[in-house]
Amino acid sequence: MSEFLDIAAEKYHPGLSVDCVIFGFHENELKVLLLKMKHTSKWALPGGFVEKNEHIDLAAIRVLENRTGLKDIFLKQFYTFGDPDRHDHEMDLELFKQSGRDPVKDHWFLQRFITVGYYALIEFSKASPRPDDISDACEWKSVDELPDMILDHREIADKALDTLRFQINYQPIGHRLLPVKFTMPELQKLYETILGKELDRRNFQRKMLAYGILKDLGERRKGGAHKAPYLYSFDVKKYNAALKIGLKGSW
């Protein structure tokens, strides 16, 4: 951290960061990957700074790869947070102290920061969450019960979920959040979680199949406690074509 404070001013774009809301779907719950900050009980979105000559999208990709160990992640910029009061001067000073330094007036790190928000969709089981330098844990948290978060990170997470909900018919949500093979009930649970409401089982299935974007694999998922459901995969070509014009329909 101390070294970071030394080189930050020359390496990174001033007053600019990126934060990522990384969504995963597991055990019928939509989850977000959060970092537990050192020396406090608060959590934070994975984020980072933008190098002076780096595309902001690339900065977000760096963060994602470092936190999840994954490449080729689905990523969308969704909003930029530019309230001058969004930084927490107290916390900044605290971090300075912990690095064994005296706060330097006008230091790069102590200025006001703008942050660009990205949301990412990843396949839960493939990620290997890793803390970064300033956190001591990296865990999935259900969007229904997010812990106490630093700064405006709760607001950023909420806005990401709003965006996801709004764009549900235009983004490859199922394809990116579910494993390659999945069942119709699983797909429905995903939709229900994102939309925050229950859907009729039979109407959901009819509609999904009508889009023509699913491949029926013929197999069944065995081992469940009940009737074995069929497995499906996305027909990626048809799926992407359908998303371009939007999956029509009101949910």
Place this chain on the structure above:
Amino acid sequence: MSEFLDIAAEKYHPGLSVDCVIFGFHENELKVLLLKMKHTSKWALPGGFVEKNEHIDLAAIRVLENRTGLKDIFLKQFYTFGDPDRHDHEMDLELFKQSGRDPVKDHWFLQRFITVGYYALIEFSKASPRPDDISDACEWKSVDELPDMILDHREIADKALDTLRFQINYQPIGHRLLPVKFTMPELQKLYETILGKELDRRNFQRKMLAYGILKDLGERRKGGAHKAPYLYSFDVKKYNAALKIGLKGSW
């Protein structure tokens, strides 16, 4: 300009700007307010810098008020452009020269810039377009035939239009772009222009009236060359309530 270059570094947030895509509707055309840059034939979106302790939204509002003379404008942030190559180093140097100075290495103005894009909806007839310091004209241009623009401003304008189209059922587009009283054909033309396709007159009217967001004023617009159409107004309360859940329907 020269004075600006002197105070910029201390007054404004480094490497950050806002650009506004200001939409207006006139003579059945969707228009954007553009600035003709001095000493070149290119046009630019109205933009500005963000003061060190200023909310980015406020910076955009400043720009809007200065260019249009209007207050209380409808404004939405839609995307942040962070390609490191989006600035035009040649043009920067040119501006420096024109201010009668030698380019200073590492000057605030010559660094890489991120820009936050906003779109605004205003009532065409109420605006009084005014150029800023670095432009010599401020004019409405049809979105169908945008002139040559600096940097990535064409891309920004296109993205704003895409966003407008995407959000058409969730934003008070009619209410903000049309005068208080308007006719059904006018409202339809607005929708057609934004969507970029023709709509059936009768189905459009049926659908619009079904929303229950219009007040029939009983009056007719006289003076036209043909049958006098009825005048309508938005029932703002019902309109806003309907927008919250979205005007359902595919266009």
Place this chain on the structure above:
DNA sequence: TTAAAATGTGTATTAGTGACACAACCTACA
């Protein structure tokens, strides 16, 4: 063997969309 819970499949009703026809109106111009 059976109960409980989940999945697979089907149907009737209602609401919404898309395509289209005709009458009423206003002005311009013969």
Place this chain on the structure above:
DNA sequence: TGTAGGTTGTGTCACTAATACACATTTTAA
């Protein structure tokens, strides 16, 4: 002054999509 051309107001019909249900089947646990 009266008629043609263009525009607006209103209505209908067929078709598609959405909603609300019912019943049989499969799987495990008791």
